[in-house]
Amino acid sequence: MHERVSAGIIGTGSYLPDQVLNNYDLEKLVETSNQWICSRTGIQERRIADEDVSASDLAVRAAEAALEASGLSAGQLDLIIVATITPDMFFPSTACIVQDRIGAKNAVAFDISAACTGFVYGLTMAEQFVKLGTYRHILVIGVEVLSKFVDWSDRNTCILFGDGAGAAVLGPVTSQKGIQFSRLGSDGSGGDLLKIPAGGSKIPSSQYSLDNGLHFIKMSGKDIFKFAVKVMEHSTCDAMEACGLKVSDIDLLIPHQANLRIINSAAKRLKLPPEKVWVNIHRYGNISAASIPVALDEAVTLGKIREGSLVVLLGFGAGLTWGVNVIRW
């Protein structure tokens, strides 16, 4: 008989491009102001990848950092999952490109698409494989180069997004530790609220799609705002109830960093004090699938997460999708 194990995070890493775009830079691009962006979103600056840099470039850097933190070598990885909506190309998968570049010769590799919930989806899949014993060591990466899919003349969206990558290495740990609970959700009826319409098989690239800017992110901000606040509150409460715990037992909530106003509104509803909610959106903006693993890596590195901490990862985004992982560190 196998001893019951959990999937635990044994190493984290992140990588952010050097180039900073602040709100004053944006004032030169669109009709906006630092004051408006700060008060409506909490974002002060975001990172932008150079023109010749793609998702796999950022992913490799985050992956190498996570591997080093885990003490494993690339050859010990059994699986690589990359969560992204801004892959290098449709195929091969960005995960296969990363596998080659880090030399993870023994790993299976594939991408998943769940937008801003991508990392939580990836972690939850990885958790199942580790618990079943199918794969032992799994690298989960969230990476985005959203700057290449943003319409830099659309002030409704261009102020929000940024680029970056975060990664975590999972492995078996004793069942009292690691991921204690995960729950994912999807609601395709909200698919039109946040999307990139063209470039796929529905609206293939054409002069028409280019002329109409259909390769850029389109968003219905207010609907997404309401969805996000509600789902943050309900998913956190559900997860705590399922674990037989109270919201006040959480040591650190790491929500997807979409808008400070969403985070504050949900935290207020949950009665969570600010010191229990990780916020880095002022520095990076919304980096979709990379947002949670980047925040997680920061919180681990800065000692905010310690042995025994109860950490909740909470994602929400296009799809619509949402998901939560409850982790005992």
Add this chain to the structure above:
Amino acid sequence: MDIFAKVKEMIVEQLGVEEEEVKKETAFKDLNADSLDIVELVMAMEEEFDLEISDEQVEKIKTVGDVIQYLEANV
């Protein structure tokens, strides 16, 4: 139910203003409420009164009195 009293309580809570500032003729923009404060307030009212307020409806709401009128007709 005294809708005005309830709405006043919610506005005070959501916008952090004094009760005396909230009168029927008060405009939300004079309470320093920005567009997302209004979204949050609408969400709180939808939950409290168990109804859905459409975006078009929200656009029309300028004063506290507009909200009371809408709720009285729809609750």
